[in-house]
Amino acid sequence: MTSKLLAFAKWAASKGRAYEYRTFSIGLTLPEGVQEREDELRAESKIKGFETIKSEMSRIISREISRLTGKRVDKMTPELMVLLNLQDHKITLTSRPVFLYGRYTKPEGLSQRKERCPHCGGRGCEVCKETGFDLKTSVEVVLQRKLGSALESDGVRITWMGSEDAESLVHPPGRPFIAEVKNPKKRGVPKRLFARTGKGEVQISHIRTLLGKPTKLPSFKFRARAYIEPTNKISPRDLRALNLGMNRVTVEFQRPQQRPIYRTVYSVRGKLAGDEVVVDIEMDGGLPVKRFVSGEAVSPSLSEVLKTELKCRKFDIYRVSETSELEFA
Ligand SMILES: [Zn+2]
Structure with a gap:
């Protein structure tokens, strides 16, 4: 026996x-x-x-x-x-999952989240290896592939801290994320990883192992640069007024079927660039940049303050910084 x-x-x-x-x-x-x-x-x-x-x-x-x-x-x-x-x-x-923290940067044209496979519409086909997802065009797929192979895992789940558009560039040091790396064969994490995509490079940095599954994500603020097409001409004087007025302002965001949220806009710096207005905004996470420009469900907005209709063509993400700590059970 x-x-x-x-x-x-x-x-x-x-x-x-x-x-x-x-x-x-x-x-x-x-x-x-x-x-x-x-x-x-x-x-x-x-x-x-x-x-x-x-x-x-x-x-x-x-x-x-x-x-x-x-x-x-x-x-x-x-x-x-x-x-x-x-x-x-x-x-x-x-093996016990490894939870890790990291930051990613991304080029223009790459969406943050997985998108449906354009060939099969999500049902699964040869092109998408029966996953139903487009395997080329998202940060999510890149993170899953790179972290999955670094730790020899059979599944990686990403939790995001905010999001941006596919057209948005995310500059260094990048946007933070949490990854749950399931059943990993390796437990040591590399500090940095790089991935080439058809659109440009994704850098994964600041990678570190967490104590376990976080029970609360940190709050964060970030700087964005918005490229805005105004419908009426905006004068340098209007912009000066905007820059002075939007200083530590509490902004309300009305969400359908949910309670409104309130976030701080710390500063706005706009300048004219040809037909466009380029505005650097420092704001809390949770406020959608494009709506803060156009005023759709957000008040006060740049449109509201400049008293003209504004459309945000695109925005890029600069520095994302946490304003509180991750929490664990
Ligand atoms: Zn497919």
Whole structure:
């Protein structure tokens, strides 16, 4: 009996070599009838006291895995979970997800989130490798691919801190994100990664491992540069008034079916550039830049202050900075 368990332990230890881990736990599925024959087996394997056969078997296997690998048992938060099915002779290994923080920059023309595959409309086809998503044109796909291959994971889930348009450039140091890297074989994270896309380079930087899954994302503020097409001529005097007026202003954003949100616009610096007005805005996360320009559901807006209809052609993201910390349970 014990030699069979030791053989299982050896097998688990060798399968575990595919993973980077410091701690592990094991789970057992016993062959049918083992628990029923507990007394008999107890005598056979010299188990004493009130320990159940299952926990004794777990102990023997864990101890042997530790001896073979030098890894520690951690029942609460193991980096590797080893499931031994003694009935079907199977071992399944699953590693604890790695949560990480990073920042990305992006070129013009790349959307932040995955878009539906244009060939099949999302049903899945050869072009999209049956995923239903366009595999070329988003930051999400790039992050999943690069982080997934760096940590040899089989699935990466991204949580965003704000968003921008596909046309928007995101300049260094980039927009923060959180990634949950599922069942990773590697746990060490590179500091930086680069990815070429058909549109330009995506840089992933400031990568660091988090304690676990964040329970609260930080608040943040950011600087955006908006390129605006005015319908009427705007004078330098109008712009000076705008720059002076939009200084630490509380702005209301009315959302359908939801309570309005209030955010601060810290500063606005506009200048004329040919037929356009280029405006640098520093504002809290959560306010949509284009609506802050046009005034759609947002007040006060640039249109409102300049008393003319404005259309934001595009905006780029400059510095995104957190104003509070990530929180963990
Ligand atoms: Zn497709």
